[in-house]
Every structure is written in C-alpha cells, then in structure tokens.
Amino acid sequence: MAKCTEADALNGKRLGFIGFGFMAQNLCRGFFYKKILEADQITCYDVNQSILQQVVAEKFEGIHISASNLDLINSSDIIVIAVKPNIALRLLAGLKEAVVTSRHLFVSICAGISTRQIEDVLPTNTRIVRTMPNSSVAVGYGVTVTSGGRWALPEDLRITCRLFESVGICLELPEKDLNTVTAISGSGPAYVYTGIDAAGDGGSMLGLPRDVAQKLAAHTLIGAAKMFLETGQHPSALKDSVCSPGGTTLAGLFALEKGGMRALIMETIKSAHDRAKELEELARRGSNI
Numbered sequence: 670m671a672k673c674t675e676a677d678a679l680n681g682k683r684l685g686f687i688g689f690g691f692m693a694q695n696l697c698r699g700f701f702y703k704k705i706l707e708a709d710q711i712t713c714y715d716v717n718q719s720i721l722q723q724v725v726a727e728k729f730e731g732i733h734i735s736a737s738n739l740d741l742i743n744s745s746d747i748i749v750i751a752v753k754p755n756i757a758l759r760l761l762a763g764l765k766e767a768v769v770t771s772r773h774l775f776v777s778i779c780a781g782i783s784t785r786q787i788e789d790v791l792p793t794n795t796r797i798v799r800t801m802p803n804s805s806v807a808v809g810y811g812v813t814v815t816s817g818g819r820w821a822l823p824e825d826l827r828i829t830c831r832l833f834e835s836v837g838i839c840l841e842l843p844e845k846d847l848n849t850v851t852a853i854s855g856s857g858p859a860y861v862y863t864g865i866d867a868a869g870d871g872g873s874m875l876g877l878p879r880d881v882a883q884k885l886a887a888h889t890l891i892g893a894a895k896m897f898l899e900t901g902q903h904p905s906a907l908k909d910s911v912c913s914p915g916g917t918t919l920a921g922l923f924a925l926e927k928g929g930m931r932a933l934i935m936e937t938i939k940s941a942h943d944r945a946k947e948l949e950e951l952a953r954r955g956s957n958i
C-alpha cells in the first residue's frame with residue numbers, strides 16, 4: 670500500500686471536470702478550501718449549462734466554463750471524468766481521436782468502470798488513473814484510493830495522489846480492490862449519515878433535542894475513529910475498554926448484536942461491492958438498470 674507525496678507536481682497543470690454534479694463540486698470545494706489549485710487552473714463542463722453558470726457564480730468564482738467536452742479537453746492537462754458510470758464510456762467513445770493527445774491524463778472517479786473499459790474507447794497509449802474518492806473531500810477529510818491503467822506513468826499516479834491527498838488521505842491499491850474500496854469508503858459517508866440520523870431519532874425519542882443528539886453522535890464517531898487510528902489498538906480492545914462489567918455499554922451492545930449489526934455491516938459492504946461490479950457491466954451497455 671503506497672502513500673504518495675509530491676510537493677510541486679501540480680504546478681501549472683490545468684484541471685478539467687467532465688460533468689459538474691455533486692462529486693465534482695465536492696472535489697472543487699476541497700481544492701478551493703485547501704488552496705491546492707488556483708481558480709484559473711480549473712475548467713468545467715456540464716450538460717446543464719444554466720445550472721452550471723449559477724453554481725460557478727455562487728460557489729466557484731473564477732473557474733472556467735467550457736462550451737463542450739471537446740473544448741474542455743483541449744484546454745486541460747488532467748481531465749476528471751465525473752459523470753455517471755452509464756454515461757461515461759459512450760461520452761468518451763464519442764470524442765474525436767485528435768482531441769485526446771499524449772499530454773492528457775484522464776482521472777476517472779466513476780464507480781465500477783475499469784481502466785481497461787476506458788482504455789478501450791480512447792486512443793491507444795492514453796494514460797488513465799482510476800480513483801475512488803468520497804464526498805468528504807469537500808471538507809479536506811476525504812478518503813481516496815487510486816490505481817493506474819496500462820499506460821499510466823509513475824508520475825501520473827504521483828500527480829493524482831498529490832491532488833487527492835490535498836483533500837484527505839490517498840492510497841494506491843491494485844485495481845482488483847477498487848470495487849471493495851467503493852463499497853467501504855466511497856459509499857461509506859452515506860452509511861455514517863444514516864447512523865447519525867438514527868442517533869438523532871434515538872436521542873429525540875428520549876427527550877434530547879435532535880440536533881444535540883446528532884452532534885453528540887458525530888463527535889463520538891470522530892473521537893472513536895481518532896482513538897483507533899492514533900493508538901493502533903485493535904477495535905475489540907478499544908471496545909472492551911468502554912464496557913464496564915454490568916454497565917450501560919454492554920446493555921447497548923447486546924441490542925446491537927441481537928439486531929445483527931456485524932453481519933449487517935458485512936452484508937452492506939458486500940451488496941455495495943456487488944453493485945459496483947454490476948455497474949461495470951451496465952456501463953458497457955450504457956444502461957443504469
């Protein structure tokens with residue numbers, strides 16, 4: 670598991686987003702927040718031009734808006750593919766050959782789609798890095814995993830990691846693991862939000878203001894995660910240290926175990942992984958169902 674750092678890898682690079690929906694905006698917000706790129710270095714294109722103009726004016730002043738994906742590629746060095754998986758391959762296959770040149774690096778954030786699928790629709794030798802970031806990049810606490818395609822150079826992985834490391838942690842793993850990563854950290858924020866929401870309901874049921882209960886739950890998550898990461902102790906040992914004999918925690922854990930929490934989390938990850946694999950096949954057909 671390689672961790673990447675490269676201080677000046679992004680100097681002067683121009684970054685373009687194909688698709689400027691939730692995730693592209695999260696990334697852009699993170700890059701702005703961490704001041705990793707100047708607004709002038711970023712270009713975006715989205716089919717929803719009027720919404721795009723409004724979003725850029727309100728949140729990302731100074732970034733460029735392209736008139737088409739072709740224009741965007743012409744004016745960018747690093748192209749982030751940020752459309753839905755079922756759209757990506759057909760969109761890329763529709764690009765004229767001459768538009769994609771050896772100076773371009775394509776960075777896909779699409780769930781399920783393999784580097785081989787992208788390579789197959791772009792000119793031979795096109796450099797591609799597949800990534801799986803998560804939405805927390807927006808606040809600088811993202812988790813991203815990268816994997817290089819057949820023609821990606823070590824420098825391409827360094828640049829990509831530099832980019833994503835600026836908005837969280839970034840690891841490089843073999844591509845065979847990317848669907849599992851998607852199921853854990855890519856989709857993970859949604860599981861966590863559901864847990865915070867449920868804690869809000871539980872607290873509220875007992876008379877605590879819902880927002881207070883949600884905040885307690887969120888900070889408890891941050892604290893427990895930091896304890897695990899910083900002490901290096903096994904999660905079971907940390908759990909045991911909270912459980913006083915005959916106390917409240919074991920009473921709560923008993924309810925969790927009866928409800929099948931462990932199996933449920935494992936099943937959740939397996940289901941999301943299996944869906945990522947399905948997306949690979951669906952992308953081939955240009956379908957999402």
Ligand SMILES: NC(=O)C1=CN([C@@H]2O[C@H](COP(=O)(O)OP(=O)(O)OC[C@H]3O[C@@H](n4cnc5c(N)ncnc54)[C@H](OP(=O)(O)O)[C@@H]3O)[C@@H](O)[C@H]2O)C=CC1
Nearest residue numbers: 688689690691692715716751752753754778779780802804
């Ligand atoms: N959301 C997340 O937390 C994460 C998402 N991802 C991946 O990121 C990608 C984008 O997801 P997300 O941001 O959630 O999706 P969104 O639907 O919010 O964003 C995609 C955007 O691309 C637009 N679009 C559609 N066709 C084109 C086109 N031909 N050219 C340019 N833009 C186009 C869409 O418009 P329209 O809506 O009109 O179709 C939409 O605005 C997906 O592949 C997903 O797997 C990865 C990690 C986390």
Ligand SMILES: O=C(O)[C@@H]1CCC=N1
Nearest residue numbers: 779780851855856857
């Ligand atoms: O739900 C999805 O398919 C995308 C990929 C990971 C997070 N959102």
